[in-house]
Amino acid sequence: MVFKKRQDHGFNGFRLPTIPRAPRSVRRGLRKKTVEDTQICAFELLASIAGKLLHESESSASSNASEGIDLLACGKDAVKQEREFEDKPFKAEWLYQRNCGDSSFAFEMASQNISHKSTLKEFSHSESDDVLERTSFIKSFDCSQKTGGDAKSVICKSKTDSENYSSKVEGGSPQFGESCDANVNIEAERRLEVVGLKNEDANKPNICSSKVPTELFLESSAAINSDSNVKVPLRQDSVPNACSPRHRNDIKLGCRDDDENFSRCFKRSTKLKAFRPPTHIADRRIRKLLTSKYWKVAPKLKDCEFPRSEGGLKPLYRKRKTCHDRQNRQKCQRDILFKRRKLFDQISVVTSDGGFSSESVSNSPEKGMTEDKNDSAAILHGANGVSSSVLGHQASFHSKDSHVKFSIKSFRVPELFIEVPETATVGSLKRTIMEAVTSILGSGLDVGILLQGKKVRDDNRTLMQTGISCKDNLDSLGFMLEPNTVQTPPPMCSSDLPPLLSCDSSQLLTRSPENPVLDSGISDALPDPPLTNSSNHVDSNHDTVSSPTDMNDKTTPDTKAIVAVPAMSMEALAVVPLNQKTRRSELVQRRTRRPFSVSEVEALVHAVEELGTGRWRDVKLRAFENADHRTYVDLKDKWKTLVHTAKIAPQQRRGEPVPQELLDRVLAAHSYWSQHQAKPQGKHQAGTPKIMEAPAEVPVE
DNA sequence: CTTAGGG
DNA sequence: CCCTAAG
Numbered sequence: 001m002v003f004k005k006r007q008d009h010g011f012n013g014f015r016l017p018t019i020p021r022a023p024r025s026v027r028r029g030l031r032k033k034t035v036e037d038t039q040i041c042a043f044e045l046l047a048s049i050a051g052k053l054l055h056e057s058e059s060s061a062s063s064n065a066s067e068g069i070d071l072l073a074c075g076k077d078a079v080k081q082e083r084e085f086e087d088k089p090f091k092a093e094w095l096y097q098r099n100c101g102d103s104s105f106a107f108e109m110a111s112q113n114i115s116h117k118s119t120l121k122e123f124s125h126s127e128s129d130d131v132l133e134r135t136s137f138i139k140s141f142d143c144s145q146k147t148g149g150d151a152k153s154v155i156c157k158s159k160t161d162s163e164n165y166s167s168k169v170e171g172g173s174p175q176f177g178e179s180c181d182a183n184v185n186i187e188a189e190r191r192l193e194v195v196g197l198k199n200e201d202a203n204k205p206n207i208c209s210s211k212v213p214t215e216l217f218l219e220s221s222a223a224i225n226s227d228s229n230v231k232v233p234l235r236q237d238s239v240p241n242a243c244s245p246r247h248r249n250d251i252k253l254g255c256r257d258d259d260e261n262f263s264r265c266f267k268r269s270t271k272l273k274a275f276r277p278p279t280h281i282a283d284r285r286i287r288k289l290l291t292s293k294y295w296k297v298a299p300k301l302k303d304c305e306f307p308r309s310e311g312g313l314k315p316l317y318r319k320r321k322t323c324h325d326r327q328n329r330q331k332c333q334r335d336i337l338f339k340r341r342k343l344f345d346q347i348s349v350v351t352s353d354g355g356f357s358s359e360s361v362s363n364s365p366e367k368g369m370t371e372d373k374n375d376s377a378a379i380l381h382g383a384n385g386v387s388s389s390v391l392g393h394q395a396s397f398h399s400k401d402s403h404v405k406f407s408i409k410s411f412r413v414p415e416l417f418i419e420v421p422e423t424a425t426v427g428s429l430k431r432t433i434m435e436a437v438t439s440i441l442g443s444g445l446d447v448g449i450l451l452q453g454k455k456v457r458d459d460n461r462t463l464m465q466t467g468i469s470c471k472d473n474l475d476s477l478g479f480m481l482e483p484n485t486v487q488t489p490p491p492m493c494s495s496d497l498p499p500l501l502s503c504d505s506s507q508l509l510t511r512s513p514e515n516p517v518l519d520s521g522i523s524d525a526l527p528d529p530p531l532t533n534s535s536n537h538v539d540s541n542h543d544t545v546s547s548p549t550d551m552n553d554k555t556t557p558d559t560k561a562i563v564a565v566p567a568m569s570m571e572a573l574a575v576v577p578l579n580q581k582t583r584r585s586e587l588v589q590r591r592t593r594r595p596f597s598v599s600e601v602e603a604l605v606h607a608v609e610e611l612g613t614g615r616w617r618d619v620k621l622r623a624f625e626n627a628d629h630r631t632y633v634d635l636k637d638k639w640k641t642l643v644h645t646a647k648i649a650p651q652q653r654r655g656e657p658v659p660q661e662l663l664d665r666v667l668a669a670h671s672y673w674s675q676h677q678a679k680p681q682g683k684h685q686a687g688t689p690k691i692m693e694a695p696a697e698v699p700v701e
Numbered sequence: 702c703t704t705a706g707g708g
Numbered sequence: 709c710c711c712t713a714a715g
Contacts, residue, residue: 590709590710591709591710593709594709613705614704614705615703615704616703616704616705617702617703617704632703632704633703633704633705633709633710633711634709636704636705636706637709637710640705640706
């Protein structure tokens with residue numbers, strides 16, 4: 001072997017490096033800080049300016065309904081809020097979010113017994129934007145059969161109402177785990193007509209306290225249901241004098257003005273970044289919360305911004321358009337689905353994909369166990385055709401020796417987060433839920449098995465080996481439905497797939513995803529004209545994704561005010577977890593761990609030796625082309641750990657030991673490439689030897 | 702989509 | 709492994 005020494009590089013065997021460049025981290029780090037500071041300053045500046053303007057026009061603000069003034073008023077509250085909570089970063093976070101226009105609620109505040117009455121009030125004020133929105137949290141869609149086939153959707157809570165919400169949740173956090181069966185809170189369906197708001201002057205006394213009696217809500221719903229005029233104004237309480245219905249509208253309009261930077265800050269669709277809280281820490285927290293792995297449901301703000309018509313959403317579908325080959329197709333599909341899920345989140349219906357609460361799988365000894373295929377799918381088409389499906393079935397597992405009998409009474413469909421405008425109809429709510437459910441099922445489900453709380457991952461072990469046997473207490477056994485990552489090829493049934501819920505797990509596993517049914521996260525924001533299809537889930541796919549924007553064009557100012565409130569308030573959802581304690585299971589199934597085998601490491605090392613550490617994609621293509629589950633990020637990560645592993649003492653290493661030889665190569669390559677941050681160069685120099693320290697090294701091109 | 706890094 | 713900011 002030719003051993004050509006390259007003094008200039010200090011490392012032998014690698015191609016000539018070139019164009020070194022500063023580590024990205026460096027490049028990145030340099031400006032990060034400044035940007036942040038700048039933003040914060042900007043915000044503070046805005047705040048102070050706003051404050052001043054405010055004072056100047058304060059007096060007239062309450063009486064003058066001109067847009068300008070109102071606009072100020074609008075901003076004022078926000079500013080004030082910020083100040084009031086300046087010393088309470090944490091709470092401020094929520095305020096910020098609130099200001100962002102989401103429908104997050106102030107339960108944080110409420111739950112903490114905040115004395116700032118006035119603040120709360122103001123808070124509510126700004127909240128007017130959300131008046132028309134309701135967020136419902138469907139803890140579980142209990143499809144249990146024991147309900148007699150009458151599927152029950154459970155809406156545990158309407159979250160928009162701060163106090164209401166907080167109080168209930170607070171007291172009953174545990175109830176989240178329970179099937180909130182009869183607890184159907186239709187608040188989500190409250191139909192708050194603009195008209196109702198407008199009439200508020202008439203019937204509305206001074207209910208300007210910051211508290212919203214529950215009764216009021218109920219009453220409202222009743223009124224609505226009766227289809228009579230909605231006289232009782234909801235939320236008026238939260239509207240200070242200066243905010244008569246009319247004013248409110250004005251305010252909204254004003255705030256919606258895109259040209260007005262100031263108001264812009266308080267627009268719902270504004271990026272969170274625009275609301276950098278006073279402290280970095282706070283900011284950090286927000287992001288943390290929003291991106292908490294436990295709350296995947298929280299949308300990536302980045303993606304949320306301006307959910308303009310379909311446009312804004314499309315990109316997600318476009319993802320992975322360039323799938324390399326067949327092998328990647330699967331992945332593509334998977335990714336798309338994943339994205340869809342995210343999209344879903346952003347739209348309004350969210351499925352907490354993670355571990356679906358396992359269902360009370362009781363192994364009933366008494367229940368006869370029919371031999372396998374007995375699984376019968378009980379498909380329930382509510383009288384109206386939708387609702388939900390019951391998925392009940394019995395399955396029997398066989399072990400060599402004896403049989404273990406299972407009787408799965410029901411599976412529980414994953415948690416759902418549903419958010420619909422208050423103007424949505426019951427029918428649309430149904431559809432929305434239906435879509436959520438079908439999409440979950442459609443995107444593939446897998447069955448998970450839990451034994452004593454732990455997930456049984458090894459599919460190859462026998463029940464006995466796993467510890468599932470007749471004699472054992474099967475109570476500790478649980479089943480759950482979880483997202484199936486292994487997607488089947490392309491979606492085809494572009495038609496709509498019936499809300500079919502097959503119980504046959506095998507079907508669930510292979511069922512191909514349906515079409516972009518997820519498109520319709522937000523059902524009609526406007527009272528759907530043709531209430532006809534309200535119970536027909538089939539056309540749900542065509543429901544308009546009423547984008548806030550296109551609504552503006554064709555609706556009256558009033559409606560506008562309502563519609564303008566984008567249903568994008570997932571941040572609110574991010575809040576829920578706080579109450580739910582450490583809700584263990586991540587909502588999004590983490591990829592199963594796949595330790596790299598020695599051979600994989602070898603391949604990786606080899607590839608890196610040749611390509612360097614900055615071309616993970618190439619590495620992937622070259623060495624892991626066929627390894628669907630290894631993404632370039634994985635490879636990069638692996639390399640990272642390899643380098644680390646190589647540096648630490650052998651005793652500290654864990655997992656499958658990697659041959660020292662490989663580790664040596666890792667270090668060698670690492671040091672080499674770190675010195676020559678270079679990108680590869682086209683043709684290698686003729687005689688460039690390839691390697692040396694390592695004994696055998698057969699370039700496998 | 703890729704990279705580079707932090708978590 | 710995940711998540712993201714950057715590019």
